Amino acid sequence: MTTGVRRRMGVEERRQQLIGVALELFSRRSPDEVSIDEIASAAGISRPLVYHYFPGKLSLYEAALRRAADDLAGRFTEPPEGPLGARLLRVMGRFFDFVAEHGPGFSALMRGGPAAPTGAACAMTTASSTNALIDSVRQAAYEQIIAHLRVPEPPARLELVVRSWISLAESTALLWLDGRRVPRAELEVQLVHDFGALLAVSAVHDEATAALLRRVLESEPADGPFAELVGRLAGLIA
Numbered sequence: 001m002t003t004g005v006r007r008r009m010g011v012e013e014r015r016q017q018l019i020g021v022a023l024e025l026f027s028r029r030s031p032d033e034v035s036i037d038e039i040a041s042a043a044g045i046s047r048p049l050v051y052h053y054f055p056g057k058l059s060l061y062e063a064a065l066r067r068a069a070d071d072l073a074g075r076f077t078e079p080p081e082g083p084l085g086a087r088l089l090r091v092m093g094r095f096f097d098f099v100a101e102h103g104p105g106f107s108a109l110m111r112g113g114p115a116a117p118t119g120a121a122c123a124m125t126t127a128s129s130t131n132a133l134i135d136s137v138r139q140a141a142y143e144q145i146i147a148h149l150r151v152p153e154p155p156a157r158l159e160l161v162v163r164s165w166i167s168l169a170e171s172t173a174l175l176w177l178d179g180r181r182v183p184r185a186e187l188e189v190q191l192v193h194d195f196g197a198l199l200a201v202s203a204v205h206d207e208a209t210a211a212l213l214r215r216v217l218e219s220e221p222a223d224g225p226f227a228e229l230v231g232r233l234a235g236l237i238a
Helices: 009-026 034-045 046-055 057-074 084-101 103-110 120-149 156-177 186-204 207-218 225-237
Strands: none
Touching: 009 034, 009 046, 009 057, 009 103, 034 046, 034 057, 034 084, 057 084, 057 103, 084 103, 084 120, 084 156, 084 186, 084 225, 103 120, 103 156, 120 156, 156 186, 156 207, 186 207, 186 225, 207 225
16 A cells, blocks of 8 residues: 555556555445545545545445455355365355455445435435445355356255355354454354255255255265264264
């Protein structure tokens, strides 16, 4: 981040710099608590120059949000080799990296963004833009998980499993940020276990999901997270 030093930049370079500076500030504090003056100071430019590139803090926030959403969606990208449990565990590691790096901004994103500065119409526009970005991240995550399951046309029950798990990961991350009372590494494993549990419950009601679950477990090594879940459940039942 540049502080106190001005240099000439092209329009797009300056816009990208401001987005990066704003995203860094929004990652440390709630967007509502960050002022245009702070953004200008951190970027090493004047307040009027910020307004030259962005009409106001809201438009800058939305641009930063788009960059963050692209980053978050990319965290779900994983090479399709190896056991599914290990792949999901790596995805959860990158997901929680993002949550840890962008705590206040992540909370604001998942809870609907910052308060709109003026009027009901502005509030509706802000909520609509934020929801669209959130939905795009969820859809990217969904498509990645479905690709890992190698199911070209997922049935309704499998779609329910995957979308429910994505929602659970969001809720878990938000609760973790509120005091971090459960160790992050334990939550990453627990979320992979949650995926297996949701898949197992659906398999009880649907033969196609049952076949998928059998295929997943057949490729799971003895020390994998799904094998660990099966072992722990067996210990509880015994």
